[in-house]
Amino acid sequence: MxxxxxxxxxxxxxxxxxxxxxxxxxxxxxxxxxxxxxxxxxxxxxxxxxxxxxxxxxxxxxxxxxxxxxxxxxxxxxxxxxxxxxxxxxxxxxxxxxxxxxxxxxxxxxxxxxxxxxxxxxxxxxxxxxxxxxxxxxxxxxxxxxxxxxxxxxxxxxxxxxxxxxxxxxxxxxxxxxxxxxxxxxxxxxxxxxxxxxxxxxxxxxxxxxxxxxxxxxxxxxxxxxxxxxxxxxxxxxxxxxxxxxxxxxxxxxxxxxxxxxxxxxxxxxxxxxxxxxxxxxxxxDSSSIFVASACILRSAYLRHLSQELRISLDSLLVDTALTMNELHSLTRTEVLHSAVLGRMREFTSSLREPRNRSFSDHMAGLLELGRLDTSVSRDLDRIRAVAGSLAQAREQDERGRTGIILALVAAALAVVGIPGLVDLVSKWVAASDWWSVGISSALVGGCLVGLGFAWRR
Structure with missing residues (x-):
């Protein structure tokens, strides 16, 4: 009615x-x-x-x-x-x-x-x-x-x-x-x-x-x-x-x-x-109409400001090359919170007890274009999810590539120095006071560790 x-x-x-x-x-x-x-x-x-x-x-x-x-x-x-x-x-x-x-x-x-x-x-x-x-x-x-x-x-x-x-x-x-x-x-x-x-x-x-x-x-x-x-x-x-x-x-x-x-x-x-x-x-x-209108004004202000914030976030994501898992977690948490609030706002009219207030809320929503704003915000949220997911996947693939390189270096180092055999040899060299051999082995191990550290930083 x-x-x-x-x-x-x-x-x-x-x-x-x-x-x-x-x-x-x-x-x-x-x-x-x-x-x-x-x-x-x-x-x-x-x-x-x-x-x-x-x-x-x-x-x-x-x-x-x-x-x-x-x-x-x-x-x-x-x-x-x-x-x-x-x-x-x-x-x-x-x-x-x-x-x-x-x-x-x-x-x-x-x-x-x-x-x-x-x-x-x-x-x-x-x-x-x-x-x-x-x-x-x-x-x-x-x-x-x-x-x-x-x-x-x-x-x-x-x-x-x-x-x-x-x-x-x-x-x-x-x-x-x-x-x-x-x-x-x-x-x-x-x-x-x-x-x-x-x-x-x-x-x-x-x-x-x-x-x-x-x-x-x-x-x-x-x-x-x-x-x-x-x-x-x-x-x-x-x-x-x-x-x-x-x-x-x-x-x-x-x-x-x-x-x-x-x-x-x-x-x-x-x-x-x-x-x-x-x-x-x-x-x-003392006006139920102003009470309902106030909720609609809050919804309008929320949607307009959230739309601006989402577009700034989307612009920053488009110029980024990757996204860490911590950054993705923070972004996802924010999206979940906004989604919960958006759900409450969509249900506001149906939560009003009286038909007259529901009718007035629908009229205010039309005047303030809440439906159009909600659709725009939902579309921006979907875009951010898609872009953020792609960036996180790119970062994950990059990390896997780096991990593979490091593992290859570690394998090569182990093959060169032969850690188990080296330990046995060092014990014998120390017992025989062969410090020259101990020094050369230590230099080889140290060189490998420095190389690994440099590769990790890269």
């Missing part, structure tokens, strides 16, 4: 441009992703999940043995100057992150920036003094993506991975921001005029009503939107194309997705539950 629905069916349903800008956001979560490659991982096992939380945790969305781990948040260091310039209260709390992994040496940190007006509920957030409009949201996204914030966060995340036992030193961790990709949950629109503060979000109707604003946030990766602020200058046709389809499992929210963003819009204060508070406090958002 597909849960994809039409939000805007015709161009005539797109509101007039003059209505753009009415949406006000009192609470949202902006999730940014950082990819880590650990040179020499300390642990290859999956971290323990918070299984004792039952249905409150996102682990409840997965069948046992899924092979995917999404940890609860821990500190990712203080906010940067670029962030506190836009959000002055950001200095009052640390930025946090969760570790996502299918195992192995590649990890992703999901960094949720939870932003909200002051509220009584206890979960970590960056306080704002008033509700945000779309331009405010875009400024915050630009600050989160700034070189200042990305550099500071990458450095703090490396230290966190070392502290949590994933790597020995920060120099063993290569960290990069997954450029342009975000998860966004708008979870409080109390500041929006003309609606009941406690009224639930009216899925299709309100998505259509605020389609100018929502499509602008959805297209945050566009320079014209994020840097130039020209989202109001788009045509109704472009808004229609961006917002036409969405995913809705109940009529109290809407999920909008493209290649760079998974955005869920809801109004949590209308139906606040303990599960929502737990997830906000421990993951930074």
């Amino acid at each position: 597909s849960y994809k629905i039409e939000v805007v069916r015709t161009l005539a349903e797109v509101p007039d441009k003059g209505s753009a800008g009415r949406l006000r956001i009192s609470g949202l979560s902006l999730v940014v992703y950082y990819f880590h490659r650990i040179e020499t991982p300390i642990r290859f096992d999956l971290p323990a999940q918070d299984k004792d939380r039952g249905e409150l945790s996102y682990s409840s969305k997965l069948l046992p043995g899924s092979g995917f781990s999404y940890e609860t948040v821990r500190s990712a260091g203080p906010a940067s100057a670029a962030l506190t310039e836009i959000l002055p209260h950001a200095s009052e709390c640390d930025v946090v992150h969760s570790i996502l992994t299918f195992g192995g040496s590649y990890l992703v940190s999901a960094v949720p920036y939870v932003i909200s007006v002051a509220r009584d509920q206890e979960f970590g957030y960056i306080r704002i003094d008033e509700a945000l409009d779309v331009d405010d949201c875009l400024k915050i996204i630009r600050a989160i993506k700034s070189d200042d914030e990305v550099g500071a966060r990458a450095s703090c995340l490396k230290e966190s991975l070392v502290g949590d036992g994933y790597a020995k030193t920060t120099s063993a961790v290569d960290t990069q921001c997954v450029d342009g990709v975000m998860g966004i949950q708008i979870w409080d629109i109390t500041g929006t005029g003309g609606r009941e503060p406690e009224g639930r979000f009216r899925g299709i109707d309100e998505t259509r009503e605020y389609c100018w604003e929502l499509s602008a946030i959805l297209e945050h990766s566009s320079d014209h939107v994020i840097n130039d602020g020209l989202w109001r200058e788009r045509s109704p046709e472009l808004v229609f194309g961006a917002i036409r389809h969405g995913f809705s499992f109940f009529d109290d929210h809407m999920v909008l997705v493209n290649e760079t963003c998974c955005m869920e819009v809801a109004h949590i204060p209308a139906w606040l539950r303990g599960r929502s508070l737990y997830r906000m406090a421990n993951f930074g958002y």
Whole structure:
């Protein structure tokens, strides 16, 4: 069953441009992703999940043995100057992150920036003094993506991975921001005029009503939107194309997705539950769709980086003349680990309990081209196995040739000096004090040994 629905069916349903800008956001979560490659991982096992939380945790969305781990948040260091310039209260709390992994040496940190007006509920957030409009949201996204914030966060995340036992030193961790990709949950629109503060979000109707604003946030990766602020200058046709389809499992929210963003819009204060508070406090958002999208983003980043690494390995093998057995063993071990992780990633969708999440995972996999990437990586792994096997076989044949030469030299030496007879003769020469004969024999034996040593080094 597909849960994809039409939000805007015709161009005539797109509101007039003059209505753009009415949406006000009192609470949202902006999730940014950082990819880590650990040179020499300390642990290859999956971290323990918070299984004792039952249905409150996102682990409840997965069948046992899924092979995917999404940890609860821990500190990712203080906010940067670029962030506190836009959000002055950001200095009052640390930025946090969760570790996502299918195992192995590649990890992703999901960094949720939870932003909200002051509220009584206890979960970590960056306080704002008033509700945000779309331009405010875009400024915050630009600050989160700034070189200042990305550099500071990458450095703090490396230290966190070392502290949590994933790597020995920060120099063993290569960290990069997954450029342009975000998860966004708008979870409080109390500041929006003309609606009941406690009224639930009216899925299709309100998505259509605020389609100018929502499509602008959805297209945050566009320079014209994020840097130039020209989202109001788009045509109704472009808004229609961006917002036409969405995913809705109940009529109290809407999920909008493209290649760079998974955005869920809801109004949590209308139906606040303990599960929502737990997830906000421990993951930074309350959205199964963003949880599924995060796993797909990890899969995409893993496949893209592994593809680059495999091609570098293949290039180095093509210029090599032989491969030692130790090198082949190390290469085979790495391939086995990657193959195990690839198997877990392929089974992720089928490990989701709910049909709606499986349907959404399939849609995200299509947007991110996971099937094409997986096929490409599998083909590169096969090529490396074939080339490595040929090189190892060449080295083995070369070693056999060298061993044959050495054995021939040893046989010749033994034939010349006649070791058993020589021992008997030496005993007689020593008894007769025939030191001249002893010296000549010793010189012959020494010459043979030197020749063997030289041949071995060659």
